[in-house]
Every structure is written in structure tokens, then in C-alpha cells.
Amino acid sequence: MADSLVTGGAGFIGSHLVEELVERGERVRVLDNLSTGSIANLEQVRDRIEWIEGDVRDEAVCRRAAAGVAVVFHEAALASVSRSVEDPRSTHDVCATGTLNMLIAARDAGVRRFVYAGSSSAYGASGRLPNREEQLPLPMSPYAAAKLAGEQYAMAFHEVYELETVCLRYFNVFGPRQDPASPYSAVIPLFIQAILAGKPPTIYGDGEQSRDFTYVANVVNANLLAARAKAVAGRTYNVATGERVSLLELIALLNRMLGTSIVPRHEAPRPGDVRHSQADIRRARDELGYAPALGIEAGMERSLAYYRKTR
Numbered sequence: 001m002a003d004s005l006v007t008g009g010a011g012f013i014g015s016h017l018v019e020e021l022v023e024r025g026e027r028v029r030v031l032d033n034l035s036t037g038s039i040a041n042l043e044q045v046r047d048r049i050e051w052i053e054g055d056v057r058d059e060a061v062c063r064r065a066a067a068g069v070a071v072v073f074h075e076a077a078l079a080s081v082s083r084s085v086e087d088p089r090s091t092h093d094v095c096a097t098g099t100l101n102m103l104i105a106a107r108d109a110g111v112r113r114f115v116y117a118g119s120s121s122a123y124g125a126s127g128r129l130p131n132r133e134e135q136l137p138l139p140m141s142p143y144a145a146a147k148l149a150g151e152q153y154a155m156a157f158h159e160v161y162e163l164e165t166v167c168l169r170y171f172n173v174f175g176p177r178q179d180p181a182s183p184y185s186a187v188i189p190l191f192i193q194a195i196l197a198g199k200p201p202t203i204y205g206d207g208e209q210s211r212d213f214t215y216v217a218n219v220v221n222a223n224l225l226a227a228r229a230k231a232v233a234g235r236t237y238n239v240a241t242g243e244r245v246s247l248l249e250l251i252a253l254l255n256r257m258l259g260t261s262i263v264p265r266h267e268a269p270r271p272g273d274v275r276h277s278q279a280d281i282r283r284a285r286d287e288l289g290y291a292p293a294l295g296i297e298a299g300m301e302r303s304l305a306y307y308r309k310t311r
Contacts, residue, residue, distance in 0.1 A: 002069050003028070003070055004069060004073060005029045006021070007056055007073070008031075008032055008037060008074075009031065009032050009042070009075065010037030010039055010042055011032065011037035011076075012173075012216070013075055014073075014076075015042055015177060019045055020224065030051055030052065031056070031061070031076070033055040033056075034053065035078075036078070036179075036182070041177050052064065056076045056098030056099070056101055057097060062101045062104070062105035066108075070112045071114075072102065072114045074150075075117045076098060077094060078090060078091045081143045081272045082270055084144075088146075092145075095146035095147050096149040102114075103157045107157060113164040113165070113226075113227055113233070114154060114163055114164065115223055115227055116151060117168060117223075118148075118151045119144065119147040119148075119170055120169050120279065121274065122138075122139055122169060123135060124140040124274060125274055126138050129244075129276060130212075130242065130280040131279055133237065133238060133283055140272050140273075151169075154167055155234060155236075159234065164233035165234060166227075166232055167235070168226055168236075169236060169239060171240035171241075172187075172211040172240075174215060174299065175303055176216070176302065176303060176307075177306070180192070180193040188250070188300075188303065191250065191251065191254055196311060200262055200264050201251065202265055203264045204273065205247075205266070205270075206266065207247045207248035208248065209246065209275050210244040210245060210247070210276045210278070211244060211245065211276075211277050212241055212242070212243060213250070213296050214240045214292070215298070218240075218293060222239040222288065229287065229288050232288065235283075237288060237290070238279035238284055241279075241281070241292045242278070242281045242292070247264075253300065254300070257297075257301070257304060258304070
């Protein structure tokens with residue numbers, strides 16, 4: 001029997017969450033199909049978790065995974081805008097239908113709380129910064145639409161079935177275990193890998209586009225708070241630092257930290273990419289007690305140490 005289920009628990013964010021839950025003495029069950037995650041990410045806790053290899057698109061697997069747990073942390077997703085542009089159906093099947101499968105399983109199993117990993121991509125090109133949770137969503141990619149659909153399903157399950165759901169909109173999470181080898185890698189591991197190899201990183205566009213880069217430990221903390229906070233069911237919260245950095249500023253920071261002076265190369269902007277993203281985190285601070293403990297520089301130092309070690 002487990003206290004918590006982490007779907008996508010062998011992935012980048014999920015594995016960090018699993019480790020923290022285990023360190024806190026919780027019994028943890030992990031569900032992952034290893035399509036983008038790796039069992040190596042759980043090396044430190046592999047003998048202290050209950051492991052299920054399976055897919056959230058499989059209803060029977062979802063029911064098995066949810067049985068007997070109090071809290072579901074739903075991290076499983078195909079987290080890539082560019083992948084969703086190429087293959088919108090797979091993104092929908094995992095992010096929207098997979099979430100619905102897990103919500104049904106959680107409802108039927110009597111789960112107390114369901115914490116959903118949403119995405120800041122829901123805001124799209126709103127033209128209003130910082131992004132606040134009450135803004136009208138304007139998804140610009142199939143990924144954004146699928147993640148928003150999962151969020152709406154979670155809210156509906158709270159309203160109709162009284163399942164305690166809490167949605168966390170992540171803003172550009174980075175940190176150790178992000179895979180730079182994938183064609184759909186996030187920008188920070190790709191930039192780090194290129195500069196460590198002495199090669200120019202690629203920027204799609206002019207580099208003035210900006211993001212609220214959020215270190216993974218902050219996201220883990222937000223999940224733990226969301227699982228326990230009172231009177232937050234049915235609510236959505238931004239999880240970020242509340243600050244934004246342009247891609248050119250990010251390159252300059254990496255060059256300074258590594259003692260390099262590498263100039264990026266530029267290619268055409270990609271469809272579905274948002275120009276600017278920045279969170280208003282006041283609701284999370286006031287209602288969850290969330291505060292980002294690590295900013296971009298401290299998080300980057302830890303990330304650089306990891307990628308240097310694993311090159």
C-alpha cells in the first residue's frame with residue numbers, strides 16, 4: 001500500500017518529487033511508461049518505492065495505480081510544444097485523455113487529493129504580464145490546449161464529484177535530469193550542453209523572448225504544499241519565480257558562470273512558441289504558503305554541476 005502515487009515519476013520533475021516524498025518517510029507508488037523518463041532517475045530510491053511500468057492511456061493501469069492511495073501527483077505528460085505541433089494526437093492522448101483516465105481512477109478509488117501538473121502555456125500570447133490565474137486562457141499550441149483540457153477536467157471533477165483537485169501551472173522548469181539528448185529538449189539543458197562543448201547554442205528567433213525559469217526544487221515544494229493546504233480544492237496556482245529572463249540574458253549568464261564568450265546562432269522562430277512569459281505568484285504565496293527558495297542563478301549553479309558530472 002502507498003500513501004502517494006506519482007505518475008510520470010521516472011521523469012525529470014516526477015523523479016525529484018518522488019525522492020522528496022520518500023525522504024519525508026512516505027510510501028510512494030510510481031507509474032511511468034519510460035517513454036521519456038528513465039528508471040535511472042530513481043536510482044537513489046528504487047528499493048524504497050512501489051513501481052508500476054504502465055501508461056496513463058491504459059484505463060486498467062490507471063485503476064491499479066490509484067488503488068489505495070491518498071494523494072495523486074499527476075506529472076505524466078508529453079511535455080513539448082514542438083512535439084505537439086508535429087504530432088498533436090499523441091499529445092492529446094497522453095495529456096488530455098490520460099489525465100481523464102487518472103481522474104476517473106482517482107475518483108473511483110476514493111483518492112483524497114489530486115494535484116495536477118498544468119502548464120503556463122495555457123496563457124499563450126495574452127499580452128498581459130505578469131500572468132495571473134484569472135486571465136482568459138489563450139493556448140497557442142496543441143500541447144497548451146491538451147494541458148489546459150486536463151486542467152479543466154480536474155476542475156470539473158472537483159465540481160461534480162467533489163474530488164479535491166489542485167492545478168499547478170508550471171513555468172519553464174529546469175534542473176538536473178532534464179535530458180539534453182532529446183530532439184524536444186528544453187532550452188536550458190540544450191544551452192548548457194552546447195556551451196560546455198564549446199559550440200554555439202541555437203536560438204529560434206531574435207533571443208529577446210523571455211521566460212520565468214523555475215528551478216525544479218521550487219516545483220517540488222509547490223506540489224507538497226498543494227497536497228496538504230486547506231481550502232484550496234478546485235483552485236489553480238502559478239508555480240514560478242515571478243521574474244523573467246530573455247534567452248540572450250540566459251546565454252550571457254551561462255557565459256559568465258562558465259568563463260566563456262560563445263555567441264548563439266539564430267534560426268527562424270518556431271510555431272506555437274510564446275513571446276514572453278512571467279508569473280504572478282501572489283495567489284500561491286497567499287493560499288499555499290509557496291515561496292521560491294532558489295532563483296535562476298542558484299538553480300543554474302546546481303544544474304551546471306550536474307551536467308558537468310554527467311557529460
